[in-house]
Amino acid sequence: MRARPVKQTVECLDITLEVNGAEMHATVPVRLLLSDFIREELGLCGTHVGCEHGVCGACTVLIDGVPVRSCIMLAAQADGAAVTTIEGLSPETGLSSLQQAFKDCDGLQCGFCTPGFIVTLSALIPDDFPGDEGIREAISGNICRCTGYRGIIDAVRSAWGR
Amino acid sequence: MKPPLFSYIRPGTLKEAVEAIAATNETDEEVRILAGGQSLIPLLNFRLAYPTVLVDLNIVDELSLISTQDDWLVLGSMVRLRDAELSEEVIDACPLLIAALRHVGHLQIRNRGTIGGSIAHADPAAELPALVLCLGAQIVAVSTRGQRVIEAPDIFLGPFTTTLAADEMVTEIRFPKTTSSKTAFVEFSRRHGDFAIAGVGVAVAFEQDGKTVHEARFGALGVGSTPVRLTGAEEAIQGKELTDSIIKESAEIASLEVEPLDDIHADAEYRRELLANLVWRSLREVGA
Numbered sequence: 018m019r020a021r022p023v024k025q026t027v028e029c030l031d032i033t034l035e036v037n038g039a040e041m042h043a044t045v046p047v048r049l050l051l052s053d054f055i056r057e058e059l060g061l062c063g064t065h066v067g068c069e070h071g072v073c074g075a076c077t078v079l080i081d082g083v084p085v086r087s088c089i090m091l092a093a094q095a096d097g098a099a100v101t102t103i104e105g106l107s108p109e110t111g112l113s114s115l116q117q118a119f120k121d122c123d124g125l126q127c128g129f130c131t132p133g134f135i136v137t138l139s140a141l142i143p144d145d146f147p148g149d150e151g152i153r154e155a156i157s158g159n160i161c162r163c164t165g166y167r168g169i170i171d172a173v174r175s176a177w178g179r
Numbered sequence: 180m181k182p183p184l185f186s187y188i189r190p191g192t193l194k195e196a197v198e199a200i201a202a203t204n205e206t207d208e209e210v211r212i213l214a215g216g217q218s219l220i221p222l223l224n225f226r227l228a229y230p231t232v233l234v235d236l237n238i239v240d241e242l243s244l245i246s247t248q249d250d251w252l253v254l255g256s257m258v259r260l261r262d263a264e265l266s267e268e269v270i271d272a273c274p275l276l277i278a279a280l281r282h283v284g285h286l287q288i289r290n291r292g293t294i295g296g297s298i299a300h301a302d303p304a305a306e307l308p309a310l311v312l313c314l315g316a317q318i319v320a321v322s323t324r325g326q327r328v329i330e331a332p333d334i335f336l337g338p339f340t341t342t343l344a345a346d347e348m349v350t351e352i353r354f355p356k357t358t359s360s361k362t363a364f365v366e367f368s369r370r371h372g373d374f375a376i377a378g379v380g381v382a383v384a385f386e387q388d389g390k391t392v393h394e395a396r397f398g399a400l401g402v403g404s405t406p407v408r409l410t411g412a413e414e415a416i417q418g419k420e421l422t423d424s425i426i427k428e429s430a431e432i433a434s435l436e437v438e439p440l441d442d443i444h445a446d447a448e449y450r451r452e453l454l455a456n457l458v459w460r461s462l463r464e465v466g467a
Contacts, residue, residue, distance in 0.1 A: 020238050022191030026203075030187065047187035047233070050224075069180040070221040074287060083261075083290045089220035090291065093187055094213075094237060137287065157372050158285025 020097030032096040036061070037105030045092045052076040054092035055102055063103035063132050067160070074159035077133040078102050084137045084158075103132035106139050115139060115176045124172035126163035133159045134169060143177040152177075182223035189235040193321070196239055196348065201323040203232045204346045210234060212348055214257060214296030217288050242295070242350060247272055250356050251317075256295020256349040261286065263294060273354050275314065275362035275380055279306040282364070285372045295349040298334070301341045301405070304374045306366070308335060309406040311352070313380040313398025319351035326350075335405040360384045363464035365457050366400070369444070376445045377401035377453045379409070379433075381461040383416075390420045397461075402437040402454050411436040412458055421466035429462060430455040 018040075023030065033042050036059060045054060055064045055078065064087060067073035071089040078087045079101035106113055112120065115135050125131045137159055146155040152173045153166075161169060188203075190196040203210040211230035213219060214237075222228040236242060242257035245266050252272040254263060263269050264280040283289055283297070283306050297307040298318065310316070311331050318329040320343055327347075334341050343349065366378025379399045386393045395416050397409035412433035419425050439450035 020189065022195065022238065023187065023189035023235075024191075024195070026186035026188045026232055028184070028186050048182040048184060048223075050181065050220075053181070070224050071217060071288065074285070077287055080290075084287045085291050086217075086287050089216055089224070091182075091187075091213075091216070091220070093189075094216070094235065154371075155286070157370075158287045 018097050018099070020094075030093045030096065032093060034095050034097065035099040037101055043092075047091065047093045049092045050088055051078070051090045051092045051095050051100075052087040054095070055087060055100070058092075061102050061104050065129055065132055067129065072160070073130070074133040074137065075130050077136045077159065079136060079140055082140060084140045101136070103136055106135060113139075115172075118172040118176035119169070122172035122175055123168040124164065125161075125168070130159060130161045130163075134161070138173060138176070143179075149174070180224040180226075182220065183226055183229050185223075185230050185233050187233050187235060189238060191238055193239055193241050193350065196234060196236055197321055197323055199234050200348060201346050203234070208232045210345070212236060212296075212299070214299070215259065215292035216296075217284065217292040218296070218300045218302070236348075245269065247356070248353075251353045252276075252356055254294045254352050254354070256293060256299075256351060258294045260284075260289035260292045260294065260297070264289060272356045272358065273314070275357050275364055275382060276310060276354060278362070278364040279310050279380055282306050282366055282368075282372075282375065282378070294352055298352060299341060299343060299349050301335050301339050302374075303335075303338050303403060303405050304401045305406075306364070306375075306378065306380075306400060309378065309398040309400035310354070310364075310380050311335075311398070312406050312408045313382060313396050314354050314357065315396065316355070317353040318349055319353065320344075320347040321350050322346040322348070332408070338404050357382050361465040363461040365460045365464070367453055367457065375401050377439075377450050377457060379454065379457045379461050381458075381465060383421075383462075383465045392416045392419055392421065397433065397458065399433070399437065399454060399457075402439040402450050404438075404440065407437055409433045409436060409458070416462070421462055426459055426462045426466070430459040433458040 065075040067075035076088040213235040242255040244255045360382040364380045366375035368375040384393045412429045415429040434451040434455035439447040
């Protein structure tokens with residue numbers, strides 16, 4: 018799937034995209050942010066909107082397998098892309114190993130930032146982020162205001178078998 | 180915080196992109212080019228920018244190429260920062276670029292942000308514009324009027340302001356290969372990934388003896404209304420060996436030749452002292 022050119026200026030756009038493995042079509046105003054499309058049009062409220070300007074990382078989703086901030090991307094730009102949200106990373110029952118590790122290690126308190134952390138970490142190859150320093154680098158684009166990060170680092174260590 | 184109303188066009192080729200920009204200019208539209216969007220969309224969210232048309236370059240594949248031509252590393256304007264950071268060609272031709280890219284935002288930002296977008300945005304506190312000056316890069320811009328090559332000293336005019344015309348877009352950035360120089364990039368920010376309070380990139384070519392400085396170039400960020408080349412600091416080490424006293428002298432000159440601004444993050448005096456420290460650290464690194 019690939020986005021097609023839009024040769025005349027438009028205010029609304031028909032988009033076709035894959036969300037958590039399912040293909041879907043929608044007509045979106047071009048100024049609609051991807052984060053708002055995901056939450057309000059698709060009803061996938063696991064993607065949280067914190068700062069709305071690309072600083073906090075709570076809205077992180079995967080675009081074609083790569084973590085990006087959905088609050089500074091237009092829904093129109095997800096045309097032709099595969100979007101994965103936190104809902105797409107959770108098994109039908111129970112928790113993924115990363116989610117379980119966050120739970121076991123007290124990697125969350127209020128939970129607002131957690132989807133962004135899990136989505137980001139799900140796309141990373143642990144060997145690219147060696148040691149605790151690597152874990153800190155990996156999560157540096159996500160802000161947590163409750164935990165002081167210690168529990169989160171413990172969780173990543175546990176999930177990555179360190 | 181939602182972007183203001185605008186209309187949207189998504190050209191499939193460079194030719195279509197250039198024509199779309201030209202057409203909107205003729206009708207007095209305010210056109211903005213959407214590259215990675217990592218600065219532009221926040222500006223829209225904050226309503227600090229009110230473009231009437233966005234030209235989205237994200238499917239113009241011909242702008243995403245990385246190549247080397249003679250002594251140049253050529254990056255298409257739509258090369259994602261993360262792709263450049265992981266590119267073997269960039270690692271071989273211009274390790275200084277890799278060192279600087281690691282400081283640009285976070286992974287999620289670098290996955291979307293682009294080389295050309297960062298340079299055209301011309302944030303005086305950003306890493307890549309400073310490297311344009313440090314390395315003497317060339318910016319290739321096109322419009323329906325033709326193509327031109329903008330030399331590094333001629334691109335930045337002020338904060339977020341370049342000499343690019345309203346109907347021009349950046350297609351390529353050519354960085355000289357730094358294989359015959361020793362390079363270092365250092366910056367200081369309160370938290371890793373934040374915009375730096377100040378930073379500096381340095382490229383030093385040594386004489387045959389491996390000790391005497393043949394040529395040095397510094398590009399500094401966060402110490403003025405544009406990125407700044409530190410010509411005084413360069414002259415201070417030219418033809419000399421990097422002894423402690425020479426490094427100290429160069430660092431002091433650097434701190435005096437810039438005109439930093441006060442802002443909420445740091446006052447001008449602090450930035451001067453910080454720059455001296457960063458120049459000192461960068462020279463210690465290349466001299467080591």
